[in-house]
Amino acid sequence: MNVITDNSDLFVTGFKNTGILFVISAFFALILGTIVAGMRVSPAPAMRAAGTLYVNAVRNTPLTLILAFFALGYPRLGLPHIDFMNAAIVGLSLYTATYVSEAIRSGINTVSVGQSEAARAIGLPFMQTLTLIVLPQAFRSVLPPLFSVFIALLKNTTVAAGFSVAEAGAIRANLSERGEPLLPGLLWVAVIFVVLVLGILTPLQRYLEKKWRVER
Amino acid sequence: MSSVLFDVPGPKARTRNVYLNVATVIVVVGIIAFILFRFNESGQFTAKKWEIFTFPRVQQMFLTVIGATLKAFAVAAVGSLVLGILLAFGRLADSRWVRLPCYWFTEVFRAVPLLILMMIMYYGLPSAGVKGITPFIAVVVGLILYNGSVLAEVFRAGIESLPKGQREAGLAVGLSKGQVLRIILLPQAVRSMLPVIISQLVVILKDTALGFLITYNEVLYYANFLGSQGQYGSPVVPALMVAAVIYVGLCLILSGIAKLVESKMSSRVKVVKTKVGLAG
Numbered sequence: 059m060n061v062i063t064d065n066s067d068l069f070v071t072g073f074k075n076t077g078i079l080f081v082i083s084a085f086f087a088l089i090l091g092t093i094v095a096g097m098r099v100s101p102a103p104a105m106r107a108a109g110t111l112y113v114n115a116v117r118n119t120p121l122t123l124i125l126a127f128f129a130l131g132y133p134r135l136g137l138p139h140i141d142f143m144n145a146a147i148v149g150l151s152l153y154t155a156t157y158v159s160e161a162i163r164s165g166i167n168t169v170s171v172g173q174s175e176a177a178r179a180i181g182l183p184f185m186q187t188l189t190l191i192v193l194p195q196a197f198r199s200v201l202p203p204l205f206s207v208f209i210a211l212l213k214n215t216t217v218a219a220g221f222s223v224a225e226a227g228a229i230r231a232n233l234s235e236r237g238e239p240l241l242p243g244l245l246w247v248a249v250i251f252v253v254l255v256l257g258i259l260t261p262l263q264r265y266l267e268k269k270w271r272v273e274r
Numbered sequence: 275m276s277s278v279l280f281d282v283p284g285p286k287a288r289t290r291n292v293y294l295n296v297a298t299v300i301v302v303v304g305i306i307a308f309i310l311f312r313f314n315e316s317g318q319f320t321a322k323k324w325e326i327f328t329f330p331r332v333q334q335m336f337l338t339v340i341g342a343t344l345k346a347f348a349v350a351a352v353g354s355l356v357l358g359i360l361l362a363f364g365r366l367a368d369s370r371w372v373r374l375p376c377y378w379f380t381e382v383f384r385a386v387p388l389l390i391l392m393m394i395m396y397y398g399l400p401s402a403g404v405k406g407i408t409p410f411i412a413v414v415v416g417l418i419l420y421n422g423s424v425l426a427e428v429f430r431a432g433i434e435s436l437p438k439g440q441r442e443a444g445l446a447v448g449l450s451k452g453q454v455l456r457i458i459l460l461p462q463a464v465r466s467m468l469p470v471i472i473s474q475l476v477v478i479l480k481d482t483a484l485g486f487l488i489t490y491n492e493v494l495y496y497a498n499f500l501g502s503q504g505q506y507g508s509p510v511v512p513a514l515m516v517a518a519v520i521y522v523g524l525c526l527i528l529s530g531i532a533k534l535v536e537s538k539m540s541s542r543v544k545v546v547k548t549k550v551g552l553a554g
Contacts, residue, residue, distance in 0.1 A: 097298075099279055101279075101280045101287065101291055102294035103291075103295060104295035104298040105294060108302050115522065118480070118522045118525035118529075119521055119525075120480040120482075120484075120494070122486055123483055126514060127511075127518075131514050134316060134508075134510055134511055135312045136312070136315060188279070213387035213388070215387075216387040216390055217389055217484065217487070219389070219487075227387070234397070240397050240401040240402075241398035244394045245398070248394065251386050251390065252385045256381055256385050
């Protein structure tokens with residue numbers, strides 16, 4: 059118990075930065091992922107190909123390598139300087155966006171073709187078909203997998219600790235500098251993650267899943 | 275071809291698609307050209323930065339570290355599958371004293387970030403007096419605990435999605451409950467969940483790269499080491515490019531093998547669609 063009370067400053071800064079990384083990366087991943095999902099279901103073959111290429115390339119690359127590229131490789135390209143925090147945000151967003159796009163795409167695919175055919179048959183134009191018929195249905199089946207993606211993102215933020223971002227995963231290094239016992243400190247970090255995931259995000263996911271469930 | 279979002283294109287839509295195609299190609303080529311231009315401008319393609327990769331010693335080392343990555347992957351994959359099956363059986367057991375611990379085990383180990391698990395193994399345990407934890411053990415045990423828990427859920431979902439008659443028929447011909455699970459249900463569950471199991475194996479392969487952060491000498495660790503060699507112009511970007519090609523290559527080979535196995539097996543059973551969320 060002493061480890062967490064004596065070093066509350068470390069834990070507070072650590073998890074605050076984890077929160078910042080999580081929220082900002084989730085935001086950008088959602089935007090980019092939606093765009094990529096849109097590309098992957100678009101009528102133009104070149105857009106589909108570009109989306110598929112991006113998703114396959116990034117999904118088969120370890121997150122550690124992507125973050126290493128933005129933290130260690132990027133500064134050597136002579137482009138505008140970005141700090142480690144922003145580098146991690148870029149890496150996490152690019153990586154998570156592929157999972158977001160897959161979740162959204164499979165959600166759109168669960169809506170049966172008859173739905174939009176019926177919409178067109180009663181004369182709804184494209185935008186109304188999309189916003190009134192397809193997306194509301196797709197959104198319901200997208201929500202649970204999207205939640206899993208964001209839970210994974212929360213856990214993935216710890217990888218950024220390896221690239222000089224002072225977040226939850228970096229608490230270990232700081233404790234070690236202060237000569238504090240490492241095992242209790244690390245176990246506390248694990249406990250906080252368990253509480254965040256099992257205590258907050260998973261119940262929220264279950265609640266929304268139940269609320270939005272549809273029979274098909 | 276008709277999808278939920280658009281009809282078969284008519285003449286107007288076809289011309290629009292041509293414009294969209296051209297625009298996409300221009301944007302994509304522009305992005306790639308910009309990246310290559312930046313790489314070239316900052317001297318990433320100079321011979322000096324790539325010289326180090328021509329040394330036989332370095333190439334041999336690359337084979338060694340690929341071996342290290344594959345070794346961690348193979349041990350972790352087998353371990354995760356075994357742990358996953360055991361935990362899935364535990365969660366389907368009749369006794370609460372078996373079921374509940376297995377439930378909490380899978381829930382907790384799926385909630386803890388993998389890197390934190392590895393750190394607990396590698397930094398935490400030795401500081402508490404446990405000896406003999408090498409980076410390899412930390413990486414493999416971390417991977418097994420996490421992926422075993424994920425796979426347990428996959429197996430359980432697979433078994434529960436099977437028709438009830440399978441289990442009842444097994445019991446009716448006089449098999450014990452354990453035999454029914456082992457001989458009747460598990461093989462069918464594995465077959466129907468194969469796509470999910472395979473993508474989890476790809477996740478294991480990718481996550482071996484976390485070993486880099488706890489000093490396990492694998493592909494990314496070695497690439498980073500090469501990148502710090504000042505006398506060869508610190509080829510960080512070339513080294514990371516080589517590492518990326520190796521990882522993407524390995525993952526594609528694994529997915530390729532998986533597709534082959536899947537097509538051989540799925541011809542015999544219908545693949546059941548389930549809702550197990552996967553996000554690595």
